[in-house]
Amino acid sequence: MTVQKFDAPYSEAAVEDLRRRLVRTRWPDQIPGSHWDYGVSLDYLKEICAYWKDEFDWKWQIEKMSAFHQYRYTSPIARGVGIHFVYERGKGPASIPLILTHGWPGSFLEMPKVIPMLADPASCGGNTADAFDVIVPSLPGFGFSDRPTESGVDTFRIAELWMELMKELGYQRLAAQGGDWGADVTTLLGLHHPERVIGIHFNTIPPYKPYLEAGTLLSEVEQAFLNEAVRWCEKSGATIFRKPLHKRLLTA
């Protein structure tokens, strides 16, 4: 069996260990009145950690998660890395298979609100004709997917893995959606498998810079966007902006 049923595990010992660590937190100081200027505000973090320690109920969250059908998939292409995914079949006459990919620092937990809207539109005031079969994997090394033990599990390989998974689930054609790393993976699905991909949808602009012929003129809004992005990188510490995709891959 390459696809197996999965239930998120609950461990009392892990929760206890987490609590002990929260209790023992050794706080740094902060420049008085600096709020979020140098990074996360000390007051805010203390408050959220106190809640995490005293009130947050992980067990209940696990129970909520178990309302979704979850599985793990292993295949040779993943070299032994098991992939966790949520799989909700659409309640409609002709559901379109749709794979939703999260990014960093996110997880499959970004999706629970949209899953019923997409899989069961009628329950949210929509039309059953618009239903999707929704597949929400956890990226390798995230959540309940395995952590790769070798280098090279990049978005290219993840995109291939997603195609395999969808085939395993019986889908020849699929739609794809994502943000952040998910937008990266989704781009590659559309780029490498146009014959199997119905369409791709992004909630963040994918990280690839389009190929520009020498002398290409950017529009005013494109230039403004690039300028703003450079400013953002400067302010938030990113040193690399927009990875260039191999020239041949993005020619017109």
Place this chain on the structure above:
Amino acid sequence: MRIEPFKVAVAEQVLADLKTRIRNTRWPDRAPGAPWSQGTDLEWLQNLMEYWAEQFDWRTQEQRLGEFAQFRMEIDGVQIHFVHARARGGRGIPLILTHGWPSAFLEYLPLVPLLTDPVRHGIDGPAFDLVIPSLPGYGFSERPRHAVNYRTVSALWHRLMTGLEYERYGSGGGDFGAGVATLMALDRPDSILGIHLTTLELAPYIGPGSRALSPAEKAYIGTSDLWWQSEGGYKAIQSTRPQTLGYALNDSPAGLAAWIAEKWRSWSDCHGDLEGRVPRDFLLTLLTLYWVTGTFTSSVRDYFDNRWHGIALGPQDFVRSPTAIANFTSQYAFEGAAPREWAERLYNIQRWTPMERGGHFAPIEEPVALARDIAAFFASLI
């Protein structure tokens, strides 16, 4: 100006808590690929942590530190810690030596015997009165509540030296310390005998009106740019979100050790074998100092403050004070070797010594070569 003697004495409870935390470390997986290729190697760090918890003896180190006369001076409401070592047999040349990041006053202690009593150690040249402070927010020095840049520290150091009744003095350092020494000379040339640097912390002005770059300068800038791309992640985070990083590293000895040791390995002339170059007990004394004083977060504010509240060098900025550069360029992750003409854009270079061995932490790596260079330089000025 109140000056009080200071003695390092860490509470037993703090040391016991440190050991407990080390033993409770929750380790990540080993990174795929070659050891160290994605950062500090897991096995190496586990080994170091085991030694830190089970064998390293802080009290022995504390006793050794007690052999150096230490004080705290209150300047503008901030306690500044320093070692004060007078020349053997009388007044020496006053010299303030400033460390950088991720280091501490400890880095300069090997120079104390060599420069306060050079003859006894076979070093030609004058003896020195050494002042070795802890940068604000490092070790036992407090950090002011406002932004602190090279200039702020240079002004504090001037107050410190005059408080010790030194009217004219030399200044030396590496990393942030080189930046501080430079600003001392720029802002108060009349007080400065000369400055001695082991790293080029500040880039000179190369904008409009400056001399065209030489081929060697271009090559140096190219190497340096590549270095920043592959090695500069620490600076990107420390200059934008130091506080966020601080929560993690103030709470985890293993995290702190991984973050700091990796820099010592990359920046020293160790060929990848840090402990072959920097003794384990020194490294752990440094890490324990950062830990027990809880100063990681305040130390990295230097990156934020110098980036957003820093000083920009313009065409008019030139250090007229005699300047010596001991060019230690054999870092394991090579940053490039600045040519002399690069330094001459900003400094009145009177002595230029390319060093065959030694990287970023010269006083620990090559104390004798450094002491000789310092002694020879100041001998030429008096």
